[in-house]
Amino acid sequence: MKPFAYLRARSxxxxxxxxxxxxxxxxxxxxxNLVDLMKLGVEAPELLIDISRLPLDQVADTADGGLRIxxxxxxxxxxxxxxxxxxxxxxxxxxxxxxSGQLRNTATTGGNLLQRTRCPYFQDTSKPCNxxxxxxxxPARDSAQRDLAVLGHSEHCVATHPSDMAVxxxxxxxxxxxxxxxxxxxxxxxxxxxxxxxTPDRDTEIRPGELITEVxxxxxxxxxxxxxxxxxxxxxxxxxxxxxAAVLSVRAxxxxxxxxxxxxxxxxxxxxxAAEDVLRGAxxxxxxxxxxxxxxxxxxxxxxxxxxxxxxxxxLAVDALAELAADS
Amino acid sequence: MDPSRGRDDGAQQPAATGDRSTLTLQINGTExxxxxxxxxxxxxxxxxxxxxxxxxxGCDHGQCGACTVIVDGRRANSCLLLAVAHDGAAIxxxxxxxxxxxxxxxxEAFLDRDALQCGYCTPGQLCSAVGMLGxxxxxxxxxxxxRRAPVSAPAPLGADEIRERMSGNLCRCGAYPRIVEAIExxxx
Ligand SMILES: Cc1cc2nc3c(=O)[nH]c(=O)nc-3n(C[C@H](O)[C@H](O)[C@H](O)COP(=O)(O)OP(=O)(O)OC[C@H]3O[C@@H](n4cnc5c(N)ncnc54)[C@H](O)[C@@H]3O)c2cc1C
Ligand code: SF4
Ligand code: FES
Ligand code: FES
Numbered sequence: 001m002k003p004f005a006y007l008r009a010r011s012x013x014x015x016x017x018x019x020x021x022x023x024x025x026x027x028x029x030x031x032x033n034l035v036d037l038m039k040l041g042v043e044a045p046e047l048l049i050d051i052s053r054l055p056l057d058q059v060a061d062t063a064d065g066g067l068r069i070x071x072x073x074x075x076x077x078x079x080x081x082x083x084x085x086x087x088x089x090x091x092x093x094x095x096x097x098x099x100s101g102q103l104r105n106t107a108t109t110g111g112n113l114l115q116r117t118r119c120p121y122f123q124d125t126s127k128p129c130n131x132x133x134x135x136x137x138x139p140a141r142d143s144a145q146r147d148l149a150v151l152g153h154s155e156h157c158v159a160t161h162p163s164d165m166a167v168x169x170x171x172x173x174x175x176x177x178x179x180x181x182x183x184x185x186x187x188x189x190x191x192x193x194x195x196x197x198x199t200p201d202r203d204t205e206i207r208p209g210e211l212i213t214e215v216x217x218x219x220x221x222x223x224x225x226x227x228x229x230x231x232x233x234x235x236x237x238x239x240x241x242x243x244x245a246a247v248l249s250v251r252a253x254x255x256x257x258x259x260x261x262x263x264x265x266x267x268x269x270x271x272x273x274a275a276e277d278v279l280r281g282a283x284x285x286x287x288x289x290x291x292x293x294x295x296x297x298x299x300x301x302x303x304x305x306x307x308x309x310x311x312x313x314x315x316l317a318v319d320a321l322a323e324l325a326a327d328s
Numbered sequence: 329m330d331p332s333r334g335r336d337d338g339a340q341q342p343a344a345t346g347d348r349s350t351l352t353l354q355i356n357g358t359e360x361x362x363x364x365x366x367x368x369x370x371x372x373x374x375x376x377x378x379x380x381x382x383x384x385x386g387c388d389h390g391q392c393g394a395c396t397v398i399v400d401g402r403r404a405n406s407c408l409l410l411a412v413a414h415d416g417a418a419i420x421x422x423x424x425x426x427x428x429x430x431x432x433x434x435x436e437a438f439l440d441r442d443a444l445q446c447g448y449c450t451p452g453q454l455c456s457a458v459g460m461l462g463x464x465x466x467x468x469x470x471x472x473x474x475r476r477a478p479v480s481a482p483a484p485l486g487a488d489e490i491r492e493r494m495s496g497n498l499c500r501c502g503a504y505p506r507i508v509e510a511i512e513x514x515x516x
Contacts, residue, residue, distance in 0.1 A: 001367045003347035006412050028413060035369070035408045036389050048366070050413050076402075080468045082479045089475065096471045100496020101460060103390055105402040106409070227475075236471065236495035 001038050008050045012179055012211055015051050020181040020209040027051050027211065029072060029111040032103050037116060041125045042132060052108070056213055059083065065219035071110035071212045075165070076101070078109065088217060090226035090245045094168035097230045100237050110212035113166055113176065113192065114204065117159040117267075118239055120144060130156045131200045138200075146305040147241065150313075151266040157200030158303060160264055161193050162239050167263035168228055170271050171245035174217050180210035189215065190261070193268030200267070221257040224249040225324045229316045230263070240264035242313040248324040250284045260296070260321075262313055272296040275317070284328075289321040290314075351415035355380065356424025364411050371395045371406035374421060382422035382451045386498070393497035396452040396459070397421050403459025405496075422451035425458065434458060437510040445501035453497050457511050460493045461485075465516070485515040 009015035019025050024046035028034060031052075037043040056070040059081050067083055078084055079095035099107065121127045121139050128136035140148055141158050148158045166189065174189040193204050206212070220226075230243035243263035249256045258279035260272040278292035293314050300310045350363045353370075355378060362377055371388075374380040374397070386394030388407045395407040398420040406419075425432040434457050437443070444450045467480040472492035483489065490511050491504075499507065 004366055005345050005347060006349060006366045006410075008413075028410070030408075031410060031413065032390055032405070032408050035410060038367075039388065048410075048413075052413060076463070076468060080466075080480075085469065085479045092469065093471070093475075096469060096473075100393065101463065101470070101493055102393060102396050102403045102405050102456060102496045103408075105459075106404050236492050 001041070002044045002046075004045055005047045006050065007047060009054060012051075012054055012056065012213060015049050015054065016179055016181060016209060016211050018047075018049050019211070022047050023208065025049050027110075029108040030074070030106040031111075032099075032107050033111060033115040037123075040123055042116075042123060051110075051211065056110075062216065067217040069109055069215045069217070071214055072108045075099070075104040075107040075109070075112060079104065087220045088168075088172060088226065090171060090228045090247060091165070091168040091217075093228035094164040094230075094243075094245060097228060097240075097243070098164040109165075109215055112163055113169075113212065113215075114206070115163055116203065118162045119148060119159040122159065131159060131196075131203075134199070134201045141303070145303045147239070147264075148303065148306060149266050150300045150302045150306055150309050151262070151270050152195045153267065153301070153303075154196045154198065154200070156198050157196035157267065159196065159200065159267055161203070161266070161268050162264075163269075164228070164230060164240060164243060164263055166193065167243055167261050167269040168226075168245040169215060169217075170269040171226070171247050171259045171261040172217050172220075173259065174215050176212060177214045177216060178206065178210045179213045180207055184213075186216075190269065190271045196267045203267075221247070221249055223251065223328065224257055225327050227320050227324055229320045231312050231316055242309050242316055244313065244317045244320050245269075246317065246320040246324055248279075248284075248321060248328065250325055250328040253283055255279045255282055255284050255288070258292075258321075260292075260317060262296075262317070265300075265309060265313055272317075274299070279321075284325040286318070286322055289318045289325075292321075293317045349412045349415075351412055353411070353414065354416075354418040356420055362411070366410065366412050368411045369407055370397065370399070370409040370411050370414055370419065373411040374406065374419075380421055380423055383455075384448055384451060386448070386452075391498075392449070392452075393456055394449050394452040396456040396497065398455055398459050401462065403456050403463075420455070420458075422454050425454060432458070433514050434461075434510065437513040438507070441506045441510040441513065443506035443510040444503050449497060449499045449501075449503075453494070453499070453507055456494060456497045457514075460490075461511075461515060464489070464493070482516070485512070487512060490515065 026045035169189040232238040262270040275292040275296035384394035386392035
């Protein structure tokens with residue numbers, strides 16, 4: 001690891017100003033991804049700006065009945081928060097399906113959103129990788145890509161985004177608030193992460209020096225139930241092969257509100273707009289759920305070894321929707 | 329439970345230059361002041377600078393749990409914590425679990441159940457189990473908690489819950505069945 005300087009930010013403004021003044025600086029939150037990547041040599045900042053003690057750890061109701069989640073709230077506190085467990089169960093479940101108890105105690109909202117891909121070539125500095133070193137190529141495409149993308153990938157990168165939380169935030173229509181040298185702005189959680197295209201080195205829409213201050217959830221739609229389902233290689237403490245976040249409300253047998261997002265399939269949480277179009281207004285039956293999910297997954301372009309993910313995701317989604325319909 | 333807020337945030341702010349800082353950790357109840365390279369993790373501070381070799385280095389990447397200690401009341405992987413970022417923290421390691429000669433009930437249970445073979449993962453298992461029991465008592469849910477369980481009530485701990493909540497601690501010897509039994513003995 002390269003030596004680095006350390007600054008404990010006393011305010012969000014100070015963190016942003018210091019970061020703008022030092023392009024070689026990186027924010028430190030829980031450090032569970034950053035410190036790992038520094039040990040691997042993937043990240044080599046000259047300055048760490050510690051934001052973990054900023055007063056950005058609150059979780060509080062908004063005036064319109066939504067919820068604001070501070071960027072430094074710990075994943076375990078968020079998953080246990082009564083408002084999240086009762087009004088946004090999909091978010092609590094997604095968080096609890098990720099990492100381990102000890103890691104969730106340390107990991108934060110902002111860091112979870114900005115964690116980097118687990119693509120093994122990205123993590124190995126002896127290998128080329130377009131995401132780590134633009135222009136060097138993508139060795140994953142033709143080799144170990146069983147865990148990688150089936151949707152929205154490009155010839156330059158087939159990585160997936162590993163966050164479970166981000167998938168739930170997309171299905172909940174959350175927004176991400178950013179504080180930067182040019183002021184504040186808000187980005188939808190669904191488009192916060194990017195598709196790789198020909199710039200896979202950029203994971204998200206965040207700009208240099210910008211700090212995530214909070215994530216805001218709109219009020220939960222009337223009568224909506226929600227659930228997170230995740231398939232993985234072992235029963236616990238493993239990243240998703242495929243996952244789904246589903247939000248559904250049904251009235252008199254018809255679907256009123258439907259939101260569906262997939263994890264483990266793409267460079268970002270994959271919001272299933274085509275499936276939602278089929279679901280909205282349709283009868284809440286297994287036939288509808290299958291037709292909707294198939295309408296989405298026809299876009300899948302699996303690689304040599306990961307076609308199994310498409311069927312896995314399909315079954316998870318149909319099952320999740322059927323479970324929510326049965327509950328409502 | 330709000331343990332991370334217990335620190336002295338008025339502590340002097342380190343300068344944004346230089347690659348070492350002086351910091352204080354409260355280790356098993358005793359204050360220790362150290363000047364450390366910023367790259368030093370809490371795990372390396374314990375093992376290399378304070379002679380506390382109970383916490384083990386298995387993977388050094390958050391994947392095995394052998395380095396688990398309790399930081400401000402919460403279990404954490406000390407291999408991923410930078411010491412400089414934890415200036416002022418109260419840390420409990422396996423060396424601090426016993427009360428004098430009286431072992432912690434979990435340590436007794438691990439002995440009674442023979443819940444180890446080589447013992448390498450055991451300090452991490454013990455600290456993790458102590459932290460886990462606190463989380464469950466505080467009403468923290470897990471992936472194994474029934475969806476309709478009452479919110480904020482202490483979570484009842486059957487074998488499934490214990491396995492899920494302890495999944496961040498690997499055991500290469502496969503002592504899992506005995507580890508779960510030992511924790512069940514102590515769980516309320
Ligand atoms: C063994 C292991 C297993 C895991 N399994 C899972 C899993 O199954 N599912 C899952 O979803 N995750 C998993 N994770 C990842 C874990 O969720 C992330 O490491 C964690 O959420 C990152 O949060 P952090 O606060 O520690 O971030 P840090 O490591 O501190 O930061 C990560 C990145 O975000 C930036 N950053 C942090 N906060 C902000 C902010 N407020 N504004 C701007 N930039 C910021 C940092 O500069 C850094 O680049 C696993 C991790 C490990 C080590
Ligand atoms: S898939 Fe993306 S992250 Fe993985 S090697 Fe290719 S370019 Fe790098
Ligand atoms: S040594 Fe820290 S988790 Fe393995
Ligand atoms: S007892 Fe040997 S690793 Fe667990």
